[in-house]
Amino acid sequence: xxxxxxxxxxxxxxxxxxxxxxxxxxxxxxxxxxxxxxxxxxxxxxxxxxxxxxxxxxxxxxxxxxxxxxxxxxxxxxxxxxxxxxxxxxxxxxxxxxxxxxxxxxxxxxxxxxxxxxxxxxxxxxxxxxxxxxxxxxxxxxxxxxxxxxxxxxxxxxxxxxxxxxxxxxxxxxxxxxxxxxxxxxxxxxxxxxxxxxxxxxxxxxxxxxxxxxxxxxxxxxxxxxxxxxxxxxxxxxxxxxxxxxxxxxxxxxxxxxxxxxxxxxxxxxx
Amino acid sequence: xxxxxxxxxxxxxxxxxxxxxxxxxxxxxxxxxxxxxxxxxxxxxxxxxxxxxxxxxxxxxxxxxxxxxxxxxxxxxxxxxxxxxxxxxxxxxxxxxxxxxxxxxxxxxxxxxxxxxxxxxxxxxxxxxxxxxxxxxxxxxxxxxxxxxxxxxxxxxxxxxxxxxxxxxxxxxxxxxxxxxxxxxxxxxxxxxxxxxxxxxxxxxxxxxxxxxxxxxxxxxxxxxx
Numbered sequence: 224x225x226x227x228x229x230x231x232x233x234x235x236x237x238x239x240x241x242x243x244x245x246x247x248x249x250x251x252x253x254x255x256x257x258x259x260x261x262x263x264x265x266x267x268x269x270x271x272x273x274x275x276x277x278x279x280x281x282x283x284x285x286x287x288x289x290x291x292x293x294x295x296x297x298x299x300x301x302x303x304x305x306x307x308x309x310x311x312x313x314x315x316x317x318x319x320x321x322x323x324x325x326x327x328x329x330x331x332x333x334x335x336x337x338x339x340x341x342x343x344x345x346x347x348x349x350x351x352x353x354x355x356x357x358x359x360x361x362x363x364x365x366x367x368x369x370x371x372x373x374x375x376x377x378x379x380x381x382x383x384x385x386x387x388x389x390x391x392x393x394x395x396x397x398x399x400x401x402x403x404x405x406x407x408x409x410x411x412x413x414x415x416x417x418x419x420x421x422x423x424x425x426x427x428x429x430x431x432x433x434x435x436x437x438x439x440x441x442x443x444x445x446x447x448x449x450x451x452x453x454x455x456x457x458x459x460x461x462x463x464x465x466x467x468x469x470x471x472x473x474x475x476x477x478x479x480x481x482x483x484x485x486x487x488x489x490x491x492x493x494x
Numbered sequence: 495x496x497x498x499x500x501x502x503x504x505x506x507x508x509x510x511x512x513x514x515x516x517x518x519x520x521x522x523x524x525x526x527x528x529x530x531x532x533x534x535x536x537x538x539x540x541x542x543x544x545x546x547x548x549x550x551x552x553x554x555x556x557x558x559x560x561x562x563x564x565x566x567x568x569x570x571x572x573x574x575x576x577x578x579x580x581x582x583x584x585x586x587x588x589x590x591x592x593x594x595x596x597x598x599x600x601x602x603x604x605x606x607x608x609x610x611x612x613x614x615x616x617x618x619x620x621x622x623x624x625x626x627x628x629x630x631x632x633x634x635x636x637x638x639x640x641x642x643x644x645x646x647x648x649x650x651x652x653x654x655x656x657x658x659x660x661x662x663x664x665x666x667x668x669x670x671x672x673x674x675x676x677x678x679x680x681x682x683x684x685x686x687x688x689x690x691x692x693x694x695x696x697x698x699x700x701x702x703x704x705x706x707x708x709x710x711x712x713x714x715x716x717x718x719x720x
Contacts, residue, residue: 354694388697392580399580406697414535414542415524415703423701441712453708455584462584464708466701 233287236260240275240304243297249273252297260290263307265490272301276491277340279310286315286350288322294338298331298360305489306340309372314348314385321350321386328355330363330429339480339488342370342422342473343389350386358394359429365393366484370424370476373407373417376469381421383410393429393460400429401460420451422469424476426483428461436483437461443482447475498637501606505598505631506649508656512597512624514649517590518657518718519548520706525661526713527706533668536658537675540651544676544683547700549647551581552591552625553687554696556643559626563610563633568617571630577693578623584707586720595624602631610634643687647680657718 238260241253249272256262259281267274277292284290296302312322330336338357345351359365371389373382390404403425411417430436437456440463444452450467452475465472465479480488487493508514521539524530530539543549555578562571582588599622603611614622614630622630625646632642652673659669690696710720 388695390694390697399576401582402577402580403583404694404697405699405701406695407699412542412546412699414539415520415529415547415700415706416542417699418702420701451702451705453705453711455586455708455711457582457585457588458580464701464704466705 233289234259234281234284235289236279237291238262238277239293241295241297242273242300242302244300249300249302253295260292267303268487271486272303272335274489275302275304276307276489277304278307283311283313284322284324284351285313286319286322290322290324291327292324293327293329294336295329296331296334296336299333300331301335303337303339303489305491307491309341310343312343312345312349312351314346315350319350321352321388324351324353326353326355328357328365328367330357330359330365332360333362334360335364336366337484338365338367339492340369341492342372342424342469344372344375345382345385345387347374347380347382348385352386352388354390354392356392356394357427357429361396362431363429365427365429367427368424368476368480370422370472371405372422372469373411374421376421382407385409391425391427393427395429400458401462417466420466420468420472422467422472424465424472426461426463426476426479429459433459433461440479440483443479447479450475452479498635498641501635502632502637502642502645505602505628506645508649508653510598511601512594514594514653515656516718517594517653517720518661519543519587519590519654519720520703520710521654521657522661522716522718523706523710523713525658527709529702529706530658530662532662533664533672536655536662536664537672540654540672540676541679542700543654543703544647544651544679545686547698547703548587549650549683550686551696551698552578552650553643553647553683554690554693555581555623556625556629556646557639557687557690558693559629560633560639560642563630564639568614571614572617574693575618575622575626578626579621582623583704584711586710587707590720591623591625592621595622595627596620598624598627598631602627606631606635608634640684640688643684644680647683651676651680661717
């Protein structure tokens with residue numbers, strides 16, 4: 224028996240949510256959820272777009288789990304999607320397959336999606352492969368944030384013996400605009416690696432006219448003094464990075480996104 | 495009988511006019527920020543850039559592009575080329591690879607032409623990342639993958655060392671000592687690239703490299719374009 228694996232039963236969860244404009248307003252048009260993936264719909268603040276909050280009811284993800292999440296925002300619709308809590312990836316038995324998470328984001332013509340999940344914490348010895356693919360139609364806008372924390376930072380845990388593969392692709396009109404894969408396996412490297420940082424947040428933006436947004440982001444990030452932050456506009460995609468100690472990166476990311484969006488992050492971020 | 499080594503040496507020479515000398519791939523900022531301050535820290539920095547950063551990704555893309563071109567599988571080749579163009583962390587790293595790749599293809603079409611170079615230029619409208627362009631030329635001119643990739647990663651490493659020699663500054667001998675110290679690392683990076691059978695499994699663990707490249711965009715005094 225393998226004592227490292229608390230559950231022999233591996234989870235295979237899925238959630239799918241779609242928004243579209245009906246009668247001049249963004250409405251929920253499709254919803255599918257299979258445990259441990261659930262979706263909540265808190266009332267948005269007055270004047271704000273509909274919100275979906277993804278929940279992993281198992282409280283965390285273990286080796287071999289397979290999760291799929293899909294978000295679709297139809298033409299001219301506007302939605303905000305977040306996660307209820309930080310996603311925890313538990314230590315996996317060495318023999319087990321990595322857990323895999325597939326995230327599909329589809330943004331229609333003239334639609335706006337704010338994809339704002341909270342941080343993913345990879346525990347020491349955990350093994351995760353996550354692939355996020357965003358397909359943004361012409362005229363569509365996407366603002367996406369991902370933050371990963373290596374080890375349970377609060378208890379001083381380091382990440383020295385696991386696998387984190389976090390892949391991002393942004394497609395527009397069927398063409399691959401930008402892609403990047405973070406792969407941390409075992410110790411983080413010296414030199415150009417993480418330095419003393421244990422957390423990295425990435426904010427990705429896609430718009431028809433990205434230049435002014437990029438300049439706004441650059442101005443906001445110049446104020447981030449407790450993390451190493453910067454932003455670029457590569458192949459028409461805005462990519463901002465915040466690297467540092469986990470609590471500082473979270474605080475700086477919240478400050479940046481709040482300033483950038485000109486409104487508070489969804490309530491789940493503040494609980 | 496043509497000697498493939500002669501061509502490879504020509505294409506990867508710093509004298510091949512693709513403008514390599516004007517790019518530091520973040521080294522200029524790494525020096526400014528104190529990550530690279532002497533020969534030892536330069537070797538440590540470049541070792542990660544090779545094994546866990548751009549060397550890892552571009553090595554794998556180079557091998558995939560070479561194999562597709564060798565097999566005349568242009569559909570797969572174009573997919574690799576698209577991925578190579580998109581897989582750039584920052585605007586300056588994208589410029590670095592796109593400008594040099596375009597120049598490389600254009601010059602090589604003039605001096606060492608081959609119908610597949612013209613056809614690829616047409617299909618991709620001249621937009622090609624450097625590792626893919628060099629892999630293409632090597633494959634269609636019959637230069638073995640391992641030798642071509644060793645040469646490519648050597649040239650990449652030597653160019654960044656040259657940038658560091660000018661920026662830190664370091665002595666010329668220190669530069670060559672750094673290149674010698676990285677010989678085994680380049681070899682390991684080649685082997686890792688040859689072993690890749692799925693580009694989806696390849697990634698980098700070098701956020702400080704990306705950060706230096708981001709910072710370089712607003713660095714006050716700059717000798718280099720990246």
